[in-house]
Amino acid sequence: MTATVAGDTSTSARPTAPAALEVHDLAVVLGGRPVLNDIRLEVAEGELLGLVGPNGAGKTTLLRAVLGLVPSSGRISIAGQDVHRGRKRTRSAPVTRSIGYVPQRHEFAWDFPVTVEEAVLTGRVARIGWLRGARTEDYREVRRALDRVEMTHLRKRPVGELSGGQRQRVLVARALALDPRILLLDEPFTGLDVPTQEHLTELFRELADEERAVIMTNHDLVGAVHACDRLCLLNRTVVASGAPAELAGPEPWMTAFGVSAGSPLLTAISQVAQGRTADSSAGGERS
Numbered sequence: 398m399t400a401t402v403a404g405d406t407s408t409s410a411r412p413t414a415p416a417a418l419e420v421h422d423l424a425v426v427l428g429g430r431p432v433l434n435d436i437r438l439e440v441a442e443g444e445l446l447g448l449v450g451p452n453g454a455g456k457t458t459l460l461r462a463v464l465g466l467v468p469s470s471g472r473i474s475i476a477g478q479d480v481h482r483g484r485k486r487t488r489s490a491p492v493t494r495s496i497g498y499v500p501q502r503h504e505f506a507w508d509f510p511v512t513v514e515e516a517v518l519t520g521r522v523a524r525i526g527w528l529r530g531a532r533t534e535d536y537r538e539v540r541r542a543l544d545r546v547e548m549t550h551l552r553k554r555p556v557g558e559l560s561g562g563q564r565q566r567v568l569v570a571r572a573l574a575l576d577p578r579i580l581l582l583d584e585p586f587t588g589l590d591v592p593t594q595e596h597l598t599e600l601f602r603e604l605a606d607e608e609r610a611v612i613m614t615n616h617d618l619v620g621a622v623h624a625c626d627r628l629c630l631l632n633r634t635v636v637a638s639g640a641p642a643e644l645a646g647p648e649p650w651m652t653a654f655g656v657s658a659g660s661p662l663l664t665a666i667s668q669v670a671q672g673r674t675a676d677s678s679a680g681g682e683r684s
């Protein structure tokens with residue numbers, strides 16, 4: 398097995414299940430400066446993909462480009478349907494509704510006077526519309542999403558009174574309220590304790606196992622190597638991508654993160670990645 402590295406056109410690291418999301422030749426320029434260039438990425442149904450890279454690598458920008466929130470060139474397809482080609486957006490409502498987005502926690506207005514239930518309901522705006530009232534079906538989906546993140550008992554609580562971990566669950570429920578086929582998670586573990594991180598990781602695994610494509614940015618590289626089916630190492634472009642076992646060597650990490658060969662990080666990544674190699678040899682790719 399070999400990882401796909403920048404400039405390598407081999408397909409060995411590509412997913413075998415149908416592609417939920419395909420990105421070809423994506424480029425983004427912001428404030429007159431190139432932020433992303435020549436991005437090629439495929440994410441399959443049922444796959445948990447870790448999008449990792451140093452600060453400023455363009456991880457959030459890539460998620461926002463997929464959502465159509467920043468101007469980009471290139472091609473983006475969802476479930477085989479082009480939603481962006483060249484510089485033109487061709488998004489239809491059903492396609493927009495198929496993506497759930499969990500922004501970084503600080504991006505949400507937690508001081509807004511709404512309850513947990515009302516905050517999650519805002520995740521269904523793409524389906525309800527701004528001018529129409531929520532229906533029974535909408536509240537049913539909200540309740541289902543809150544059940545998934547184990548927050549039903551706090552549904553009447555003002556969001557401003559929640560802890561960091563509870564807020565993160567609300568954001569996940571808000572994204573799940575549309576029952577999306579693709580879930581984009583931007584640094585979902587920042588500031589969370591280890592048990593909460595582990596619980597959310599289990600949830601993201603379950604969501605992927607339900608044939609969703611789950612894409613998660615994460616600064617905990619060892620955690621990402623441990624949890625994800627595949628990793629995409631980003632630094633303005635895709636430096637390398639592959640299964641954790643394919644990325645056990647130091648080179649792609651040194652290139653993407655600019656760390657030296659003696660970095661303790663490389664040893665830790667290598668150990669966990671080799672553990673994943675042992676898992677896959679024993680027939681249990683997912684730990």
Ligand SMILES: Nc1ncnc2c1ncn2[C@@H]1O[C@H](COP(=O)(O)OP(=O)(O)OP(=O)(O)O)[C@@H](O)[C@H]1O
Pocket residue numbers: 427428432450451452453454455456457458459
């Ligand atoms: N609206 C904007 N205008 C100009 N430049 C921007 C804008 N948004 C982001 N950038 C720049 O794009 C680059 C990538 O930013 P981005 O937030 O996507 O990186 P990131 O990998 O998510 O970083 P981090 O890990 O620090 O969150 C940075 O250099 C940033 O300054």
